[in-house]
Amino acid sequence: MLYVIQSNVIPLCQNLEIMYALVDCNSFFCSVEKVFHSGLQGKPVCVLSSNDGCIVSLTPEAKRVGLHRGNPIFKVMDIVNRYGVRVFSSNMELYAAMSRRIVNILRQSVKHVENYSIDESFCFLDGYEKHYNLEEFMREIARKIDTWTGIPVSVGVAPSKTLAKIGSKFAKQYLGYRNVCVIDTEEKRRKALSLFDLADVWGIGRRTFERLTYLGVHTPLEFADKSESWVRRNFHKPGIQTWMELNGIPCIDTSEVVRNQSLCTSRSFGEMVSDLPSLKASVATFASSCSNKLRTQHAGAKSVMVFISSNRFREDLPQYSNAGTVTFPIATSDTLEITYAALRILQDIYHPGIKYKKSGVIVSDIEGLSCVQGDLFDPVPNRPERAKMMQSIDILNQRYGIKTVKLAVEGEEEQVWKVKRAYQSPNYLTDINEILTIQI
DNA sequence: TCTGGGGTCCTAGGACCC
DNA sequence: TCTGGGGTCCTAGGACCC
Numbered sequence: 001m002l003y004v005i006q007s008n009v010i011p012l013c014q015n016l017e018i019m020y021a022l023v024d025c026n027s028f029f030c031s032v033e034k035v036f037h038s039g040l041q042g043k044p045v046c047v048l049s050s051n052d053g054c055i056v057s058l059t060p061e062a063k064r065v066g067l068h069r070g071n072p073i074f075k076v077m078d079i080v081n082r083y084g085v086r087v088f089s090s091n092m093e094l095y096a097a098m099s100r101r102i103v104n105i106l107r108q109s110v111k112h113v114e115n116y117s118i119d120e121s122f123c124f125l126d127g128y129e130k131h132y133n134l135e136e137f138m139r140e141i142a143r144k145i146d147t148w149t150g151i152p153v154s155v156g157v158a159p160s161k162t163l164a165k166i167g168s169k170f171a172k173q174y175l176g177y178r179n180v181c182v183i184d185t186e187e188k189r190r191k192a193l194s195l196f197d198l199a200d201v202w203g204i205g206r207r208t209f210e211r212l213t214y215l216g217v218h219t220p221l222e223f224a225d226k227s228e229s230w231v232r233r234n235f236h237k238p239g240i241q242t243w244m245e246l247n248g249i250p251c252i253d254t255s256e257v258v259r260n261q262s263l264c265t266s267r268s269f270g271e272m273v274s275d276l277p278s279l280k281a282s283v284a285t286f287a288s289s290c291s292n293k294l295r296t297q298h299a300g301a302k303s304v305m306v307f308i309s310s311n312r313f314r315e316d317l318p319q320y321s322n323a324g325t326v327t328f329p330i331a332t333s334d335t336l337e338i339t340y341a342a343l344r345i346l347q348d349i350y351h352p353g354i355k356y357k358k359s360g361v362i363v364s365d366i367e368g369l370s371c372v373q374g375d376l377f378d379p380v381p382n383r384p385e386r387a388k389m390m391q392s393i394d395i396l397n398q399r400y401g402i403k404t405v406k407l408a409v410e411g412e413e414e415q416v417w418k419v420k421r422a423y424q425s426p427n428y429l430t431d432i433n434e435i436l437t438i439q440i
Numbered sequence: 441t442c443t444g445g446g447g448t449c450c451t452a453g454g455a456c457c458c
Numbered sequence: 459t460c461t462g463g464g465g466t467c468c469t470a471g472g473a474c475c476c
Contacts, residue, residue, distance in 0.1 A: 048444085049443090049444035049445075050444055050445065051442085051443090051444070052442085053442075053443050053444055054443060054444060056444070056445095056476095070443090070444095071443095072442070072443040073442080073443090074441080074442040074443080075442085075443080077442095090444090092445095116475095116476085117475080117476050118476075119476080120476080202474095202475080203474075203475085204474090205473055205474045205475080206473085206474090207472080207473060207474090208473080208474085236450070236451075237449090237450070237451095238449080238450075238473080238474075257448090260446095260447080260448095261447085261448075262446090262447075262448090263446085263447090264445075264446055264447075265445090265446090266444095266445065266446080267444090267445080268443085268444070268445090311443090312443090313442095313443055360445090362446095419444095420442090
């Protein structure tokens with residue numbers, strides 16, 4: 001076997017003009033809830049996944065009383081009660097609105113901002129060091145975000161994204177950094193890598209961690225110090241990229257893709273369901289949601305997949321899961337066309353006598369609608385007219401609330417398969433009827 | 441009783457072709 | 459009897475992320 005060896009390991013400090021800042025919101029979902037609920041400062045708070053299943057976000061105070069991300073809430077209710085932990089259902093609409101405000105503040109201060117996830121953004125600071133002290137510059141931005149939105153952030157500044165992420169973790173962990181940790185010298189890099197937990201490095205998941213441990217590597221520094229040929233012998237592209245990034249050579253491109261490659265809507269049900277009509281209602285609702293997402297992106301999908309599955313945690317019940325796909329002759333975002341196809345798939349894969357816990361719809365092969373190829377044998381008559389109808393429905397739903405107009409097969413509200421959200425906050429930022437009221 | 445949802449990228453391997 | 463060596467395309471599944 002022939003390995004191509006690239007000898008392009010450049011000493012860290014030659015590369016300083018490319019600096020990345022990662023701005024990471026601390027316990028983001030919890031912090032948003034704390035903005036709208038006074039009296040929670042210093043208190044343990046956690047936010048749950050859909051169906052009020054697991055903990056997905058928690059404050060340091062909640063960690064200190066023994067809670068962890070991923071805990072099923074029903075297993076830790078004794079801790080919640082004993083320490084008076086405040087629990088919220090997740091409200092993604094509220095968190096997304098807050099996220100947009102934070103990204104806007106960043107874009108006011110930095111020319112090139114890459115919004116990586118709902119609570120993290122990368123800032124490209126190339127050239128900024130000529131005019132600013134990067135540490136003070138980012139500290140001022142962090143202060144601005146905290147003052148204007150109430151959300152505390154931690155910032156890592158370093159010559160690669162992976163190192164910037166490590167910096168932000170240090171900034172979060174140690175108050176002495178005052179929200180910003182800069183890794184800009186070889187000495188700081190080696191110190192940080194020797195102290196950081198290998199399993200917490202961005203790009204090193206459970207399997208890679210196990211493999212590295214097996215190979216006798218126990219800290220990020222030991223990994224970074226391995227020779228290039230050793231890394232190429234033992235890992236594929238992702239591992240090599242992480243190794244380079246740890247050595248200060250940026251090579252991970254997370255630049256925003258204009259359009260998704262696939263879109264998915266799926267839920268676990270509040271209660272298990274066996275009957276076809278309930279499953280149909282869920283699949284129709286999810287298909288309709290996917291069509292909606294496509295239209296907001298001005299895109300269409302060429303294929304739709306439906307999956308259903310039983311409750312994998314109930315070993316006492318018969319297990320079954322299946323999926324099916326339908327391809328369209330031309331890319332579509334038409335709710336009727338996508339839902340009809342989805343229901344046909346469901347009909348094919350449905351197996352009676354099973355208690356189902358989850359269903360979902362995934363649309364893929366997504367294209368921009370402006371460049372969609374026409375088809376001589378298009379099964380949808382009057383496609384332009386149908387598009388206008390969809391547009392009208394979208395306008396009505398936007399003006400009078402989602403689901404004002406929907407397909408009959410989607411069924412009534414409050415069905416057994418609907419998710420449980422017992423502790424949800426109002427949409428303070430996006431619904432005029434739920435705006436915060438202050439009594440003086 | 442109760443255990444998340446939504447993505448991306450990479451690789452291996454099969455089918456098929458010349 | 460002997461039984462090649464390239465390609466491409468597609469899909470499933472693994473691994474990882476927040």
